[in-house]
Amino acid sequence: MRTIEKSNFPEARVASLARRRWLQGWRPYPLVISVLVSAFGLFTSFATVSAAALTVLLLLLFVALAYDGIWFVPASLEAGVAGEAALRRSLLELDDSYTLFTGLIAPGGLEVDAVVVGPTGIVVFEVKSYVGTIIHDADGWRRVVLDGRGHLHSRGIGNPSTQVSRAARAVERYLQGHGVHATVRTALVFSDPQAQLDIEAPNVPVLRLSQVLAFVRTADVLLPATQVAEVVLALDALPGQQPTRE
DSSP, X not given: OXXXXXXXXXXXXXXXXXXXXXXXXXXXXXXXXXXXXXHHHHHHTTXXXXXXXXXXXXXXXXXXXXXXXXXXXXXXXXXXXXXXXXXXXXXXXXXXXOEEEEEEEETTTEEEEEEEEETTEEEEEEEEOOOSXXXXXXXXXXXXXXXXXXXXXXXXXXXXXXXXXXHHHHHHXXXXXXXXXXXXXXXXXXXXXXXXXXXXXXXXXXXXXXXHHHHHHOOSSOOOHHHHHHHHHHHHTSOBOOOOOX
């Protein structure tokens, strides 16, 4: 399987930031240190102007380092990148007649986690790394998580099935504009193996990582090699996702 990473904030960048993390584990460290430095400044600034200036400079340095990701990487970013990497690993058995695109931006600014193109068709994936129990019923999507005190909390997660459907429609319209007429399938993938799925009547296929490979290999209509090449060429012209700070 060929892989084309369109995002300019790939997995390697997150791994690099994680390795540079000076203080592991407790994410509020930068804030705590900044508060301590500020407290130190309150005591010293009354003595000399130079001490006050030094305090301000140190405080700005700590804030800048924290914001730049030296001490932490946003948890959602780490989880998202890990989920997409897990999706790639689940597809490694595909041969070179398949191409995996990650980090695409479809027309209209829609982010597309992953697209697989091959003889069995085109599949747009939305990957979610949620933990806890994922529920879909008449009330929509939500997840239930256990906090540190043993209490259950229900949290909305938007509408991931609509999200992946919109992305697939955008990709399909884009390809049609390039003269490629093919059905684009969709799948919503939950990558955390510990997550519990309680899904009722979803309007898109909902998969675990262990089901992804079989889903890609299953097709009612096969795409000829010439059409696969046209799709790959068209998708390769799309831009990639930009890094965001949280």
